[in-house]
Amino acid sequence: xxxxxxxxxxxxxxxxxxxxxxxxxxxxxxxxxxxxxxxxxxxxxxxxxxxxxxxxxxxxxxxxxxxxxxxxxxxxxxxxxxxxxxxxxxxxxxxxxxxxxxxxxxxxxxxxxxxxxxxxxxxxxxxxxxxxxxxxxxxxxxxxxxxxxxxxxxxxxxxxxxxxxxxxxxxxxxxxxxxxxxxxxxxxxxxxxxxxxxxxxxxxxxxxxxxxxxxxxxxxxxxxxxxxxxxxxxxxxxxxxxxxxxxxxxxxxxxxxxxxxxxxxxxxxxxxxxxxxxxxxxxxxxxxxxxxxxxxxxxxxxxxxxxxxxxxxxxxxxxxxxxxxxxxxxxxxxxxxxxxxxxxxxxxxxxxxxxxxxxxxxxxxxxxxxxxxxxxx
Ligand code: SF4
Ligand code: SF4
Numbered sequence: 001x002x003x004x005x006x007x008x009x010x011x012x013x014x015x016x017x018x019x020x021x022x023x024x025x026x027x028x029x030x031x032x033x034x035x036x037x038x039x040x041x042x043x044x045x046x047x048x049x050x051x052x053x054x055x056x057x058x059x060x061x062x063x064x065x066x067x068x069x070x071x072x073x074x075x076x077x078x079x080x081x082x083x084x085x086x087x088x089x090x091x092x093x094x095x096x097x098x099x100x101x102x103x104x105x106x107x108x109x110x111x112x113x114x115x116x117x118x119x120x121x122x123x124x125x126x127x128x129x130x131x132x133x134x135x136x137x138x139x140x141x142x143x144x145x146x147x148x149x150x151x152x153x154x155x156x157x158x159x160x161x162x163x164x165x166x167x168x169x170x171x172x173x174x175x176x177x178x179x180x181x182x183x184x185x186x187x188x189x190x191x192x193x194x195x196x197x198x199x200x201x202x203x204x205x206x207x208x209x210x211x212x213x214x215x216x217x218x219x220x221x222x223x224x225x226x227x228x229x230x231x232x233x234x235x236x237x238x239x240x241x242x243x244x245x246x247x248x249x250x251x252x253x254x255x256x257x258x259x260x261x262x263x264x265x266x267x268x269x270x271x272x273x274x275x276x277x278x279x280x281x282x283x284x285x286x287x288x289x290x291x292x293x294x295x296x297x298x299x300x301x302x303x304x305x306x307x308x309x310x311x312x313x314x315x316x317x318x319x320x321x322x323x324x325x326x327x328x329x330x331x332x333x334x335x336x337x338x339x340x341x342x343x344x345x346x347x348x349x350x351x352x353x354x355x356x357x358x359x360x361x362x363x364x365x366x367x368x369x370x371x372x373x374x375x376x377x
Contacts, residue, residue, distance in 0.1 A: 006082055007152035010044045012075045013037065018138035019069040019079065024309060025062055025316075033059040036069035036079045043086045060086050061098055061172075062320050063189060064313030064327075066271050071305065087190030090122050097189040100318040105186055107196065112178065114185045117153030122179065125156035137209050139174035144211045145243075146225075148218040148345070149181055158217050158366035161272060162243045165372055166215075169255040171246070173215065182207060184224035188314045199229055206238060213239045215246050215274065219272035219344030226279050242273060244343050247371060248285040259377040261295025261370060266337045267297050268351075269307035270344035281305070286343050286367055293374035298336050310342070312350035321357075328354025332362050340364045 019036035020026050026035035033042065033056060033081050042056045060083055067080040090096035097105070107116050125147075126134060145166060151159040166173055183198035206214070216222050219242075226240035227241055250256040267290060274281045283304040301307050311317075311327030320334070330353065332340075340362050351364035 001078065001081060001085060003191065006085055007047050009077045009082060010040050013040055013077060014075060016074050019073055019320060022068040022072050024311065024327040025064065025141055025323055028323055028330065034062055038084050039063060040079060043082050045330065046086050046089060055092065057096060058319065061214060062316050062323055064309045064311065064316055066309035066313050067276050068306065071275065084190065088192050091190040097191065098319060101189040101315065104315065104318065105189065105191065108181045113149040113153060114178050114181050115149045115153050117149065122152050125159040136175055136177040141172050141174040142210050142212040143173040143215065144209065145173045145175050145215045146218065146221060147179060148221040150215045150345035150349055154177065154349045155366055157369060158345040158348065161368040161372045162217050165247060165256065165368060167323065168375065169250045171250065182221045182224040184220040185315055187224065187228055196232060199232055203233065203236065211238065215241050215243055217243050219270035220346055223276060225271035227277065242282055244282060244286050244367060246287065248289055251289060256375060258292040258371070258374045260373050261377065262294045263339065264296040264298060264337050265339040265341050266300060266335050268300060268310065268340060268342040268347060269304045270342055270347050271313055273343055274307060275305045289371060293370050295370060300334060309355065310347035310350045312346060317350065322352065325354055325357045329358045332358065332360050337361060338363055341367050341370065343367045350357055
């Protein structure tokens with residue numbers, strides 16, 4: 001969206017404030033600056049080249065970019081896109097991102113990951129029986145299983161188990177010995193110039209390794225590789241899929257056989273696999289698989305498109321952890337089950353953080369945990 005279009009959209013706001021009802025950052029702070037309507041007013045100042053305060057700048061950076069407000073806006077304003085464009089403008093004017101973002105971005109540059117993981121431990125998720133036989137890039141395959149920072153370092157079973165499932169199903173794929181970061185964090189923080197450089201370098205890595213198909217485990221990686229990269233590069237033609245979509249097909253073809261676990265769980269739809277994923281969304285595939293695992297699914301919302309954000313979107317935990325913890329607490333209070341499942345390792349990691357901070361006795365798992373358990377039953 002160009003600046004004139006952004007201002008035109010902002011001007012069309014009728015101040016009905018309906019968007020406040022769905023915005024978790026407003027609900028937990030009761031601060032209008034941290035609402036969609038309030039953030040549009042900050043964006044209006046910014047795109048009219050007026051100064052904004054530090055408090056207003058932080059309000060833009062505590063938006064999870066969950067896009068729930070976009071769904072309810074009475075004027076169909078692309079609110080989350082305007083908030084992201086505001087961050088891009090602030091970075092271009094050298095007024096942002098914040099120190100916490102710069103610290104993480106430096107980590108991406110120096111260590112190739114956004115979670116301060118030790119690069120030497122990147123492959124610590126690899127199952128022992130494959131350590132000696134895994135040949136990484138040397139394998140002749142045009143399909144790459146890509147894990148991303150969260151699966152590699154923080155929710156390691158979301159790397160180990162997808163890898164094991166594909167091996168058990170005799171699926172042809174390879175992995176990289178030294179994975180880069182997808183760049184989604186840098187893009188969300190508004191540093192488009194650096195994001196563009198990371199995207200170009202990653203495309204080169206894929207080309208050099210003959211990759212035509214990319215399978216990802218993380219919602220952020222899916223959103224980046226299948227949606228954002230396509231907008232940046234017209235000739236980008238990688239076939240990108242989430243691991244759940246691949247396992248869904250494997251089950252249909254009889255390569256993955258599931259047995260009943262007989263449990264009740266709640267399933268959470270990550271924003272970047274759901275309402276934000278223009279090439280998707282992946283709503284029915286995870287549910288069908290979980291049902292085939294014999295799981296009774298409790299829902300968080302009537303329509304999966306309206307599923308609340310985990311509370312950590314767009315790196316807000318580093319900007320204001322109390323917002324993230326309180327969003328999570330409200331979400332956990334809605335749960336009817338002790339077991340909580342997501343298809344994104346960032347959501348799982350955040351749910352574990354929220355559980356620890358609020359001492360709520362909720363067990364959060366990555367979806368493939370149940371699939372492997374069901375396969376091995
Ligand atoms: S994108 Fe989400 S957090 Fe940001 S203003 Fe909209 S509803 Fe609130
Ligand atoms: S719902 Fe849309 S029109 Fe109404 S206040 Fe929010 S941004 Fe403005």
